Amino acid sequence: MALHPVVLCGGFGTRLWPASRPGRPKQFLPLTGPNSSFQETLLRLAGLGAERPIVVTGPAMADEARAQAKAVGVEPVLLIEPEPRNSGPAAAAAAAYVKALDPEGVILLLAADHHIGEPEKFCKAARLAAQAASAGRIVTFGLKPDRPATGYGYILPGERLSEGVFAVQTFVEKPDPETAKRYVAEGRLWNSGNFAFRADVLLAEMAAFEPAMAEAAEAAVRAASGDGGVLRLDPQAFARAPAKSIDYAVMEHTKCAAVVMADFTWSDLGAWPAIRDAGEPDANGNVVTGEARLVDVKNSLIRTDGPLVAAIGVEGLAIIVDGDAVLVCPLDRAEEVKAIAEQLKARER
């Protein structure tokens, strides 16, 4: 069984403004250390003995993706989406590409913008997931929640299928706070948005539930242009694929769903509090990147790409200095950054 890593690297992420900008999506930013989460995702594969990674990205991001991969010694195949159409068409196109190359190949589908604390635990879970995938399952990585977050999908594991892998009994996307609390108490798992599946299995399941998506993605690969290192999906064909996530297109319907119990520290780096949580706090709970003078500052996130930040007497605050913008915002209101970022984007147009 050959394992083909596919990294979905076409997203944006307005909630990390002012670090993430329209021309500089969050997966390319060094948010938790010297490397970007895209680079960390590639480096994490080293322990798996996997095939050449495939990176699905947009035309405007391809050069950055290639350069960042090269900087960590990886030369991936680039699958260029003519336009972003959510994760379903991207996964299907990757599956069609892999299926033509390796009819029984297993895909490890990974987000480029996640943080994982322990690469060795990730590799162990990925191996177990790949085994179950090889046997025909579409396996998602389930993580033990550390809080009743309402932004994730919750999985109730059912029957044990193999070591560490269970059938999915029910899957509920984004519950309300009360339900989320109950789910955490019941031992349901977060759906991390990373998957393992056989290329042919994904395409067959998609053909059953979203035939237009499967057809469009396969046609976009057949009519793609480019050489071995870069494959440009055919724009006309790809545009026919409904823009839906793989969760809605396949996971909600398939009887093949399974979950691998993963025990690594995980974050989708969704907003500034996640960046703080993924960092190394000092004795006062502050996570600092760049030069800062802090007097009586607690549990805050300070990031600056140049100017000195001096802060006095604040708690739980995000102070982000990036290029031509400065953000000051309580970490517990960091979701509201999205609205500001979108306003500014609209103004630039």
Next chain:
Amino acid sequence: MALHPVVLCGGFGTRLWPASRPGRPKQFLPLTGPNSSFQETLLRLAGLGAERPIVVTGPAMADEARAQAKAVGVEPVLLIEPEPRNSGPAAAAAAAYVKALDPEGVILLLAADHHIGEPEKFCKAARLAAQAASAGRIVTFGLKPDRPATGYGYILPGERLSEGVFAVQTFVEKPDPETAKRYVAEGRLWNSGNFAFRADVLLAEMAAFEPAMAEAAEAAVRAASGDGGVLRLDPQAFARAPAKSIDYAVMEHTKCAAVVMADFTWSDLGAWPAIRDAGEPDANGNVVTGEARLVDVKNSLIRTDGPLVAAIGVEGLAIIVDGDAVLVCPLDRAEEVKAIAEQLKARER
């Protein structure tokens, strides 16, 4: 009676970091509008029909002082102090210079870093002060306190001397908070640090209480170099003057002290809260200079010399973006900025 305005323009002001820096003292910054407080001080004289202004400043600030004065159409005489030695020697040197020019001349001694809301009220008080000064009094401008500040001197007015002018019964510098409250209730006045006196009267009083200061300042003027527009005080002579404020050197001892009741809005722009108070607040009490996006922000001071500042859900905060530094600090802790500014200055050395 000729009135000679003397503007003391040699200070620094570390509490307005990061706007004020060692090479860019606060009197030269546009803190309350398009002009600096030094420029506002010169412009305020227009209504007085006074003589050519005299600006006492340091060698490193002389060019900036001349340029800023020129920008508002004023060409002052520059009296260059070889080193900063507090306000006593500066006032004495100005007095010695004016006395040689105009033996009965009256000096209006003004700080370059104060904000005054109503120039016409200032001019009225200055005229009354100058009349009393001409009759031999050393007149300070007394202001009705709007809070029990502990950072100022408090004056208890005594016998009425002339229109708006009273003898000083007692003067107490920087009381504790309880005493300050009592003083405000008793109707004592703040000493604003601006004065009117005859040049010869100040020198005579100083000769009585601080003879070394008077002698050194007079010698520094006699041995000064330069032409009509710029006078460089003699370094050896000036260095002999004890470095004391005019308050300690003369006002605490003299029997000639008087106070003019002034009713203009006044601020010494001492720290960031004073800059907020002197500005035009929006409907949420925010004073904003530069480009900002504010969401649920109240009673805050936002200043930026370029980058966009986005703030969400903060109250009573100072956010100051200036050159290579960013300050975030509750306005009620803005005094602590001084310590950071001094640390940074020490590091630069």
